[in-house]
Amino acid sequence: MLQVYLPIAEISVNLLVMLGLGAAVGFLSGMFGVGGGFLLTPLLMFSGIPPAIAVTTCANQIVASSVSGALVQWRRDNIDLKMGAVLIIGGLAGAVVGVWLVGALREAGQADLMISLSYVAFLGLIGGLMLAESIRAIQRARAGVPARPRKPGQHNWIHGLPLKMRFPRSRLYISAIPPLLIGALVGFLASFLGVGGGFVMVPALIYLLRMPTNIVIGTSLFQIIFITAIVTMLHATFNHTLDLVLAVLLIAGGVVGGHFGAQAGQKLKGEQLRLMLALIVLAVAIRILFDLVLPPDDLYSLTPLGTKL
Amino acid sequence: MKRAPAIMAFWLATIGVACADDPPAQEQVQSDISTREIAIQSNFTGIEIVLFGAIDFTSVPAIDETQYDVIMVVRGPDEPVVMRRKERTIGLWVNGPSEVFQSAPSFYAVLASRPLRAIAPEATLKKLGVGFAELDLGAEPTDEVNRARFRSSLIRLKEDRGLFLESDDAISFIGRSLFRGSVDLPVSVPIGTYTTQVYLFRDGKLLSQDDSTLQVHKVGFERIVYLLAFRYPFIYGLIAVVIAAVAGLITWAIFGRRD
Numbered sequence: 001m002l003q004v005y006l007p008i009a010e011i012s013v014n015l016l017v018m019l020g021l022g023a024a025v026g027f028l029s030g031m032f033g034v035g036g037g038f039l040l041t042p043l044l045m046f047s048g049i050p051p052a053i054a055v056t057t058c059a060n061q062i063v064a065s066s067v068s069g070a071l072v073q074w075r076r077d078n079i080d081l082k083m084g085a086v087l088i089i090g091g092l093a094g095a096v097v098g099v100w101l102v103g104a105l106r107e108a109g110q111a112d113l114m115i116s117l118s119y120v121a122f123l124g125l126i127g128g129l130m131l132a133e134s135i136r137a138i139q140r141a142r143a144g145v146p147a148r149p150r151k152p153g154q155h156n157w158i159h160g161l162p163l164k165m166r167f168p169r170s171r172l173y174i175s176a177i178p179p180l181l182i183g184a185l186v187g188f189l190a191s192f193l194g195v196g197g198g199f200v201m202v203p204a205l206i207y208l209l210r211m212p213t214n215i216v217i218g219t220s221l222f223q224i225i226f227i228t229a230i231v232t233m234l235h236a237t238f239n240h241t242l243d244l245v246l247a248v249l250l251i252a253g254g255v256v257g258g259h260f261g262a263q264a265g266q267k268l269k270g271e272q273l274r275l276m277l278a279l280i281v282l283a284v285a286i287r288i289l290f291d292l293v294l295p296p297d298d299l300y301s302l303t304p305l306g307t308k309l
Numbered sequence: 310m311k312r313a314p315a316i317m318a319f320w321l322a323t324i325g326v327a328c329a330d331d332p333p334a335q336e337q338v339q340s341d342i343s344t345r346e347i348a349i350q351s352n353f354t355g356i357e358i359v360l361f362g363a364i365d366f367t368s369v370p371a372i373d374e375t376q377y378d379v380i381m382v383v384r385g386p387d388e389p390v391v392m393r394r395k396e397r398t399i400g401l402w403v404n405g406p407s408e409v410f411q412s413a414p415s416f417y418a419v420l421a422s423r424p425l426r427a428i429a430p431e432a433t434l435k436k437l438g439v440g441f442a443e444l445d446l447g448a449e450p451t452d453e454v455n456r457a458r459f460r461s462s463l464i465r466l467k468e469d470r471g472l473f474l475e476s477d478d479a480i481s482f483i484g485r486s487l488f489r490g491s492v493d494l495p496v497s498v499p500i501g502t503y504t505t506q507v508y509l510f511r512d513g514k515l516l517s518q519d520d521s522t523l524q525v526h527k528v529g530f531e532r533i534v535y536l537l538a539f540r541y542p543f544i545y546g547l548i549a550v551v552i553a554a555v556a557g558l559i560t561w562a563i564f565g566r567r568d
Contacts, residue, residue: 005353005496007527007534012354012496060549067557068564109393109404117401229550236538236546244534244549245351251556259564292401299396300462305389305409 008243009053017047018246022061022253029065029254030261031268032277035196035224037062038126040250042119042284049246051115052102055194056235056242059228061250062196065258066224073218080169080215084222086176087201090183091190091227098191099234106239109303113292118193120289126199127281134274141271170211170219178208183223191231196224336377337365338509338517345521347494348528355471355496358383360420361489362507362519378421378428378510379480381490382439385416385472385525386501387447392459408459412447415499416472420479420490428510437508437515441475471495500525 002015021043029036037058044054073079105111161175182204186197201220205211211219236242265273340362347356360381390413396405421428425440435443441464448456467473471493480490503523509516527535537545 003352003354005349005351005531007531008538010497060553063550063553064557064560067554068561069557071558071561109391109407113401113403225554229554232550232553233543233546236549237542240538240542242538242546242549244538244545244552247549248552251553255556255560258560262564294402296395296402298466299394299402300459300466301393301395301404302463302466303391303393305391 004245004249006049006243006246008240009049009246011048013047013049013246015249018249019253021047022250023257024253025250026065026254026257026259027261027264028257028277028280030258030263031265032261032273034277035062035065035198036254037190037195038119038123038193038199039280039284041194042123042288044246045116046287049243050241051112052106052235052239052241053243053246055102055115055192056232056239057247057250058194059190059235060232060242060247061254062190062194062228063225063232064251065254066196066221066228068255068258070218070221070225073221076218078215078218079222080167080211080219081222082165083167083170083172083179083205083211084219084226086165086179087183087186087219087223088226090180091187091223092183092230093180094184094187094189095191095227095231095234096187097184098188099231099238102192102235102241103239109301115193116288116292120285120292122189122193123281123285123288127278127285130274130278131282134271134278137271138275170209170215172209172211174209182208183227186223187227187231190224190227191234194231196228198224336509336511336516338379338507338519339363339365340381340505340507340519340521342505342521342523345523347498347523347525349498349500349526350529350531353496353531355498356494357491358494358523359489359491360505360507361487363488364486364509366486375511377482377485377516378423379488379490380422380425380428380439380508380510381418381420381480382504382506382508383416383418383420383492383523384414384504384506385499386414386503387412388415388499389413389447390463392463394459394462406455408448408456410446410448410460410463412445413463413467414444415501416494416503417444417467418474418476418492420474420476420492422478422480422482422488424477425475429513429515433513433515437506439508441473470497472497472499494525498525500527 003012004015005012025036025040025043028039040061041054041058044058045051070079102111105114161177163176164173165176166173182201186201189195189197189200198220201223202216205216205220206213232242340360343359362379364377389409389411391407391409393404393407395402419425419440425434434440438445446460446463448460464473472495474492480488482488503525505521505523507519509518526532
């Protein structure tokens with residue numbers, strides 16, 4: 001049976017199921033080059049882990065995957081440390097807000113609902129955009145038109161902002177305010193949804209800050225290490241929602257899955273990969289929405305109050 | 310066994326006194342539990358405990374043919390809980406009204422040799438607080454209708470999880486004196502000090518009561534994790550982050566260095 005008792009979630013789960021879940025999400029994240037938190041958190045919720053515990057434990061798992069990813073980028077000198085530091089400062093503020101919000105919502109009994117709703121909105125948006133983009137890309141490829149690089153926008157309000165800083169590695173001289181805000185948004189998402197936030201960070205750095213694309217991935221991964229570490233610590237300290245046993249299972253599964261996923265990903269075309277990922281993301285969003293819309297099995301729920309011990 | 314209504318009425322009349330005093334010439338009950346310590350570790354999937362006891366007739370001169378009844382209560386530590394009811398709001402099912410119960414037992418099992426109402430009159434059960442109907446959950450004073458619905462839902466949810474249990478025929482007698490009953494503690498059994506009460510009844514009258522305690526705690530790795538998580542949460546979080554970082558480092562060392 002291989003049942004394992006999770007000391008904080010206080011449920012017994014199957015060892016192989018949890019390892020497999022970590023491996024499956026690791027495989028997908030390796031294949032698609034995404035963090036995978038936005039898939040892992042909902043999947044944990046589906047398998048009966050309370051949402052708040054799923055969020056924290058996923059954040060901890062992302063620390064592991066982003067460390068190994070960032071090290072690869074570090075070796076290639078693809079990290080802008082100064083930009084990373086500014087993003088982390090912003091992220092810290094966002095994480096504190098998110099951790100506080102989860103705690104307050106849990107007290108009001110609305111944490112599960114708000115986390116689920118945010119997931120529906122978020123995954124729906126991301127999945128929809130990716131689906132549209134990948135279908136267009138596939139149609140273009142069929143028609144034989146080469147994919148055009150996106151034109152840089154003409155208007156850029158960012159240059160008008162104060163607090164300008166020099167980022168030599170990215171060859172940028174811009175205000176620190178936009179990176180701080182981007183960092184804060186990602187920090188908030190990490191603490192509220194248990195996601196790394198790479199899918200927000202990467203486009204924001206490329207299109208808003210005009211950072212060179214090769215540096216964006218590394219800097220994003222570098223920042224995610226610290227944000228998810230901070231989020232893990234904050235949730236563990238103030239909300240007691242980190243399950244170490246579950247985290248270790250997910251990390252172990254994710255390490256192996258990630259490796260094979262990366263190998264599999266190299267054999268598929270970019271547009272096809274994005275189409276598949278878009279469909280998976282949309283399926284998860286629809287499943288969460290169903291749980292909110294369909295009449296629940298039980299209208300009543302019971303929650304212990306107050307801290308333990 | 311049927312009892313004459315006259316005898317029944319007699320005992321009913323004396324119940325109030327019987328609970329308070331303990332006249333010397335009465336049958337006494339002694340009991341024990343199969344295990345006084347339950348250790349939860351990683352392979353824990355629930356456990357069955359056996360409560361057993363004996364009726365001591367030595368102080369009773371003439372043993373007649375009357376039948377004895379036994380009720381056992383196993384009760385976990387009280388905890389405050391909040392019950393919430395979902396309501397449909399703009400197409401979504403959202404937690405709406407709630408009710409706080411200040412002292413709901415985290416675990417509550419009542420085992421009896423016969424239906425409770427047949428063993429003792431309601432007044433006695435109420436006094437002892439035995440049975441779901443008589444359980445004091447520490448509800449805060451709100452409107453009656455809502456409270457009754459929340460109360461019954463709380464009991465139902467706890468029953469579904471195996472944390473509340475009321476069973477009429479769970480105690481079996483071995484001969485006239487010995488008896489035993491068993492309780493299943495589920496995987497989610499709350500930790501803490503449990504009390505067990507064994508009540509001996511005859512003809513609706515409480516003859517004797519014997520109490521014991523039982524410890525449920527986490528041991529080994531599970532205990533360390535639990536204690537760290539709630540007593541030293543910062544260190545706990547730090548350990549988790551370090552484990553994750555080291556795992557990432559190892560992953561990179563094995564798979565990522567080639568390129």
